[in-house]
Amino acid sequence: MPDFGYTINKQRVIDLDKNDGQTVRRVRQLEPSINICIGCGTCTATCSANIFTEFNLRQLMLLVTRGETANLRKDIEKCMLCGKCMLACPRGVNTRNVLLAISRIFTENE
Amino acid sequence: MKKIAIIGAGVAGLEAGHVLARKGHNVILIEQKNTTGGNVRNWDRLFPNQREASEVYQPLIQQAVNDKLRILTDTVVMSAKYEKNTHRLTLSNGETLNVDAVLISSGFRVFDAHRKEEYGYGIYHDVITSADLEKIMAVNQKVRTTKGKEPKRVAFVHCVGSRDEKVGNTYCSKVCCVTAVKQAIEIKQLYPDAEVFCLYMDLRMYDRYFEDLYREAQEKYGVTFIRGRLSEVAESFDDRLQIKTEDTLRGKPLKFNVDMLVLMTGMEPTSLAELLATEFNIHRGDDGFFTPEDEHVNFNISRREGVFLAGTCKGPKNIAETIADARSAAETIINYLK
Numbered sequence: 001m002p003d004f005g006y007t008i009n010k011q012r013v014i015d016l017d018k019n020d021g022q023t024v025r026r027v028r029q030l031e032p033s034i035n036i037c038i039g040c041g042t043c044t045a046t047c048s049a050n051i052f053t054e055f056n057l058r059q060l061m062l063l064v065t066r067g068e069t070a071n072l073r074k075d076i077e078k079c080m081l082c083g084k085c086m087l088a089c090p091r092g093v094n095t096r097n098v099l100l101a102i103s104r105i106f107t108e109n110e
Numbered sequence: 111m112k113k114i115a116i117i118g119a120g121v122a123g124l125e126a127g128h129v130l131a132r133k134g135h136n137v138i139l140i141e142q143k144n145t146t147g148g149n150v151r152n153w154d155r156l157f158p159n160q161r162e163a164s165e166v167y168q169p170l171i172q173q174a175v176n177d178k179l180r181i182l183t184d185t186v187v188m189s190a191k192y193e194k195n196t197h198r199l200t201l202s203n204g205e206t207l208n209v210d211a212v213l214i215s216s217g218f219r220v221f222d223a224h225r226k227e228e229y230g231y232g233i234y235h236d237v238i239t240s241a242d243l244e245k246i247m248a249v250n251q252k253v254r255t256t257k258g259k260e261p262k263r264v265a266f267v268h269c270v271g272s273r274d275e276k277v278g279n280t281y282c283s284k285v286c287c288v289t290a291v292k293q294a295i296e297i298k299q300l301y302p303d304a305e306v307f308c309l310y311m312d313l314r315m316y317d318r319y320f321e322d323l324y325r326e327a328q329e330k331y332g333v334t335f336i337r338g339r340l341s342e343v344a345e346s347f348d349d350r351l352q353i354k355t356e357d358t359l360r361g362k363p364l365k366f367n368v369d370m371l372v373l374m375t376g377m378e379p380t381s382l383a384e385l386l387a388t389e390f391n392i393h394r395g396d397d398g399f400f401t402p403e404d405e406h407v408n409f410n411i412s413r414r415e416g417v418f419l420a421g422t423c424k425g426p427k428n429i430a431e432t433i434a435d436a437r438s439a440a441e442t443i444i445n446y447l448k
Contacts, residue, residue, distance in 0.1 A: 038311060038312070039358060040311040040338065040339040040358065041337075041338040041339060041355065041356030041357075041358040042338075042339040042340075042341050042355075042356070043356075044356035044358075044363055045338060045339070045340070045341035045342075045354050045355045045356040045363055045364075046341040046342065046354070047363070050363055051363070056356075056361055056362075058356060058358060059361055087276075088228075088276075088341055089275070089276075090269070090273060090274040090275055090276060090311075090339065091275055092275035092276075
């Protein structure tokens, strides 16, 4: 059979039915304030870690709530836990604890 | 003829006073400040059509004069007692009033931007508030930086003192979004070459014409809208203002320098609200604004018999809403006194 070079692209849609719902449920349990984020970006704007790295806390929290957790373990390592984001958040999300909760979930699963 | 005390001679108080006086009632306006007309007096032009604010507040002030209403300025109610269908009010000028009904129209105060210290108000001279900009426009019809130059780049910051847990105001002040769009257009009209930015979390263009104004700001005036909340302001190397936000639609932190920063300050209950709530025994919400007994139908009635509510003392409102609410309150009082 000759190889015509055709491939089937993997779908790139966010599939909420297949995504990681378990992590988001556990994060919500450990730090319910993640639910009230409105994605304004104040946390990311004030973050000291993201000037030189690709760390984006607003996006990270959004990815968690969508169950897009494939790169999560590597991403959270960039946070220095300084807590500036928590001081700046206009909604009162305990952003620092969201990070700690995610980290705790990885420990639990080990 | 019944006697009615109106607390607060802003838009709501003046309009309600006029309606009640026309019905032959004896109206006394009690105003904390030394002038009537309320906050709108500090405004130059109104959204959505840039109409001069004085066209609205001058007739309101004039009709109170024409109606020969008794107006007590620099006066506040110190205490209130209610017995036998009469409200006995003790005023700061030592006078005691016995009235049949009380209308509370104590309005709002503009959020004090000093409380949002990271935005640099009172620290950097070219950080001003939306209310400051109106005053500057009203007096000079032009805008200059502290160095006397035309601003080449101006940014407007939405939601200052609104939707912000950190200052204790979790509600939306409703009128700031459209005011920012109006003021952004005004800067572009004055200085067509200036670059103008609006930093927003959500744009709440809720009323008729607002969406058109937003489109016009983009289409005709080239105002740039960035979805991100300002995190902090600092002095830049070239002696301008450096602002930091996240461009949330791009997903990257963003910084740029501006000549002038305008903070869209929201509405707060007046400093009198607490005293009035205690003295008249009426409800206040967690946000500090007065709460009527029924939010949908009887929205001018308070918990205390014979005490009525109108205008922005019940939460953020624009001028047309305030006037409509004042007329509704007057109508409610007229029926109550029959």
